[in-house]
Amino acid sequence: MTEVATRRAGLREWAGVALLALPTVLLGLDVTVLYLVLPSMAAALDPSATQTLWIMDAYGFFIAGFLITMGTLGDRIGRRRLLMIGVTAFAAVSVFAAFAPSAGLLILARALLGIAGATLMPSTLSLISNMFGDARQRAVAIGIWATMFALGMAAGPIVGGALVDAFWWGAAFLLAVPIAVVVLVAAPALLPEYAEPGAGALDPASVALSLATILPLIYAIKHTAADGLGFGTVALAVLAVIAGIAFVRRQRRLASPLLDVTLFGNRAFSAALAVLLIVLVGVGGTMYLVTLYLQLVENRTPLVAGLWMGPPAVAMFAAAIGAPLIARRIPPGTVMAVTLGISVLGYALLALADAGDPVQVVTGFAFVYLGLGAVAALGTDMVVGAAPPTKSGSAAALSETVQELGIAVGVAVLGSLTTALYRAGVSTPANVEPAVEAQLTESLGGALSVADRVPAEVVRAAQDTFVTGVNIAAVIAGVAIVVAAVLCLTTLRHVRPLGADECWAARLPSTHTGGCMNDEDRSIDGRKARGNKRRAEIIEATLAVVTRDGAAGVTHRTVATQAGITTSLTTYYFATLDDLLIAALSSVADVYTARIRGIIDGSGDKLRGLAELIADSAGVGRERALAERELSTLAARRPALAPVARRWREHVADLAATLTDDPDAGAALVAASDGLCTAILVDNAPADTDYVHRILARALG
Structure with missing residues (x-):
C-alpha cells in the first residue's frame, strides 16, 4: 500500500466524524420525529387520512429514490460540496415545513426534505471512507456513523414530544437550522474535498431509470403493507423490474455510469x-x-x-x-x-x-x-x-x-x-x-x-x-x-x-500455509492474475487507439471497443481517463527504462547502445513508440501524465552523466536524442544506427 492508503487518522479526522454525526442524527430524527408531533399537527392542518399517510411516508420514500443519484453526484462534484449544498437545502426546507400553512404544502416539504436528505447520507459515509485510509479506524468510524442514525431514530419521538410541549408542532423541524450552521462553518476546516477527476456528467436517462426502479418498488411495498396486494401494486412492481433491467443494461454501456454494476x-x-x-x-x-x-x-x-x-x-x-x-x-x-x-x-x-x-x-x-x-x-x-x-x-x-x-x-x-x-x-x-x-x-x-x-x-x-x-x-x-x-x-x-496482512492465516496455530498461501489465498491470487491480464489487455487496446486516432481519441468506450469488452469493465479497472493514459504511458516508458538501464549498467559502447535503441524501433515496437510520443505530447496539457512523460529524458540524462562530466554536453545529448526520436517516429527520418550514432557523438562534443 501507499503511504496515503495506510496513513492513520488524527484529531482532525475524528473531529470530522463528530461533525458528520450531526447531519446523520438529524436524518434519523426526521424519520420518527412526527410520531408525537402528528396529533397536534393534524389538529392545526386537518389533513385527510391519505394526506396523513403521505406526510409520514414522503420523506423516506424520496430518500430511497434519490440515494443512488445523489451518491454519484457527490463523486462528480465533490462530496464535501454536496454535503454543504444538501445541509443548506435541508435547513431551508425544514423552515418551510415548520411554517407550512396546509397539509398539501407539508407533504411537498417532506418530499423535498427526502431529496435533500438523500444528499446527506452518501456524502457523509463516503467522506468517512476518504478520511480514514486505515481499515481498522475506518470500521470504527463507520460504526459511529451507523449508530448515530439509529440514535436519531430512537430519539425522534422523545425530541418531538418535548418540542411540541414547549413550543408548537413546527418546532420539531427547526432543529435542522443550528445543525446546518455548525456544519457549514466547520466543514471547510475539518472535512476534505474529494471528487472523481475527469468524471463525465450525470446521465439523465440513468437518473430517470433509477427513479423508475426505486420509487414504484418502494410505493408498491408500502401500499401492500397498508392495503394488501392488488392489481395496482403488482403493476408498479412489474414497472420497477422492467426499469431496473433497462437501468442495468444502460450502466454496462456507459463510460461514466450512474452506478458501476x-x-x-x-x-x-x-x-x-x-x-x-x-x-x-x-x-x-x-x-x-x-x-x-x-x-x-x-x-x-x-x-x-x-x-x-x-x-x-x-x-x-x-x-x-x-x-x-x-x-x-x-x-x-x-x-x-x-x-x-x-x-x-x-x-x-x-x-x-x-x-x-x-x-x-x-x-x-x-x-x-x-x-x-x-x-x-x-x-x-x-x-x-x-x-x-x-x-x-x-x-x-x-x-x-x-x-x-x-x-x-x-x-x-x-x-x-x-x-x-x-x-x-x-x-x-x-x-x-x-x-x-x-x-x-x-x-x-x-x-x-x-x-x-x-x-x-x-x-x-x-x-x-x-x-x-x-x-x-x-x-x-x-x-x-x-x-x-x-x-x-x-x-x-x-x-x-x-x-491484517496477507499472511495472517499463516500465523494461526492450526494453519499450515507454506509461503502464506492457503486455498483461499490461491483463489484470491488467481483472481489477481486474471485481473492483471485484463489490465494488460486494456493497456494494449489503449496504445492501439492512440496509434490509430491519437491521444485525443482515447475514451473508455473506444478502448473498450478495441479490447472487445464492455465500457463498464474498462471503467472498473481504470476509473478515470488519466488512470488509463498513465497506465498506457507507463507501459512503454517501462520498456525504455529497462533498455536504458541495461545500457548504463553494461560494459559496451554506451553511446552506440543509445543509438541502437533510438534507431531500432524493435526496442519498444514502432507503434508503441509512436503512442508514447503522442502521449508525451498530451502530457503537456494534462499534468497527471507529466511525471511519466519525463522518464525518457531523465534516464537519458543518467546515461549522459556516465559519458561526460560537462552538464552542457549532457543536456545537448538529451536534446539530440529527443529530436532524433521525433524525426524517426514522426517525420519518418532514416532509422540508421550509424547515422544516429554520428548525430549523438556530435552533440556530445
Whole structure:
C-alpha cells in the first residue's frame, strides 16, 4: 500500500466524524420525529387520512429514490460540496415545513426534505471512507456513523414530544437550522474535498431509470403493507423490474455510469449487501411490531415507548463500536455471524413473549439490535471498502438504498403477516354492532378505539391475538437471520481481520500455509492474475487507439471497443481517463527504462547502445513508440501524465552523466536524442544506427 492508503487518522479526522454525526442524527430524527408531533399537527392542518399517510411516508420514500443519484453526484462534484449544498437545502426546507400553512404544502416539504436528505447520507459515509485510509479506524468510524442514525431514530419521538410541549408542532423541524450552521462553518476546516477527476456528467436517462426502479418498488411495498396486494401494486412492481433491467443494461454501456454494476462482481461487496438487506428486513419489521406492542398491548404512551427503546439503542451502539475492534483479530465475517447468532436469541425471546412481558420483549429486541450494530458497521465497511475511492459515493448510496429497501420490505412483510394473523384469529362477541365488529377485526388499533363498547376480555383477547402474530413473525425473521449468519460464515470467510496482512492465516496455530498461501489465498491470487491480464489487455487496446486516432481519441468506450469488452469493465479497472493514459504511458516508458538501464549498467559502447535503441524501433515496437510520443505530447496539457512523460529524458540524462562530466554536453545529448526520436517516429527520418550514432557523438562534443 501507499503511504496515503495506510496513513492513520488524527484529531482532525475524528473531529470530522463528530461533525458528520450531526447531519446523520438529524436524518434519523426526521424519520420518527412526527410520531408525537402528528396529533397536534393534524389538529392545526386537518389533513385527510391519505394526506396523513403521505406526510409520514414522503420523506423516506424520496430518500430511497434519490440515494443512488445523489451518491454519484457527490463523486462528480465533490462530496464535501454536496454535503454543504444538501445541509443548506435541508435547513431551508425544514423552515418551510415548520411554517407550512396546509397539509398539501407539508407533504411537498417532506418530499423535498427526502431529496435533500438523500444528499446527506452518501456524502457523509463516503467522506468517512476518504478520511480514514486505515481499515481498522475506518470500521470504527463507520460504526459511529451507523449508530448515530439509529440514535436519531430512537430519539425522534422523545425530541418531538418535548418540542411540541414547549413550543408548537413546527418546532420539531427547526432543529435542522443550528445543525446546518455548525456544519457549514466547520466543514471547510475539518472535512476534505474529494471528487472523481475527469468524471463525465450525470446521465439523465440513468437518473430517470433509477427513479423508475426505486420509487414504484418502494410505493408498491408500502401500499401492500397498508392495503394488501392488488392489481395496482403488482403493476408498479412489474414497472420497477422492467426499469431496473433497462437501468442495468444502460450502466454496462456507459463510460461514466450512474452506478458501476461491475462492483457486484466483488464477492465481499455482494455478500455484504445481501446480509444488510436480510438483517434490515428483520429489524425493520420487528421494530415496527415492538413499538406497536409497547403502545397497543402494554398501553405505553409514544413518549414512554420511546424511552423503552433506549436499551436496544445502547446495545446497538456497543456492537457498532465493539465489533470493529474485535474484527481486528477475528475475521469480520465470523464476528458478524456470531452477533447475528445473538440476534437469533433475541428473536427467540420475542417468539416466546406474551402480553404483559415488556421486559422480555425489549430485551429480545436489544439482542436483535446488537446484531444490527455489528452488521451495520462491518457490512457497510465491506461495501464501501470494496469500491475504488472514486466510486465510494455510489457504493455508499447503494448500501443506504439496500438498507432503506430492507426496512420497507420488513414493515410490509412482517407487518402484513401479523395483520393477517390477527384478522384470522380475532373473535368478536355476539350481538355486536357491525361498525364495532369491523373495527375489532380490522386491527388492534381499531379494537382499542372501540374498547369502551365491548367487554374488557374481548380487548384482552384481541391483544393476545396480536401478540401471537408477533410471535410467528419473530420466528420467520429469526429463520432469515440464521440464513444471513450462514451467509457470513460461507461467503465472507475470505475477508481478513481489519488491518491484517496477507499472511495472517499463516500465523494461526492450526494453519499450515507454506509461503502464506492457503486455498483461499490461491483463489484470491488467481483472481489477481486474471485481473492483471485484463489490465494488460486494456493497456494494449489503449496504445492501439492512440496509434490509430491519437491521444485525443482515447475514451473508455473506444478502448473498450478495441479490447472487445464492455465500457463498464474498462471503467472498473481504470476509473478515470488519466488512470488509463498513465497506465498506457507507463507501459512503454517501462520498456525504455529497462533498455536504458541495461545500457548504463553494461560494459559496451554506451553511446552506440543509445543509438541502437533510438534507431531500432524493435526496442519498444514502432507503434508503441509512436503512442508514447503522442502521449508525451498530451502530457503537456494534462499534468497527471507529466511525471511519466519525463522518464525518457531523465534516464537519458543518467546515461549522459556516465559519458561526460560537462552538464552542457549532457543536456545537448538529451536534446539530440529527443529530436532524433521525433524525426524517426514522426517525420519518418532514416532509422540508421550509424547515422544516429554520428548525430549523438556530435552533440556530445
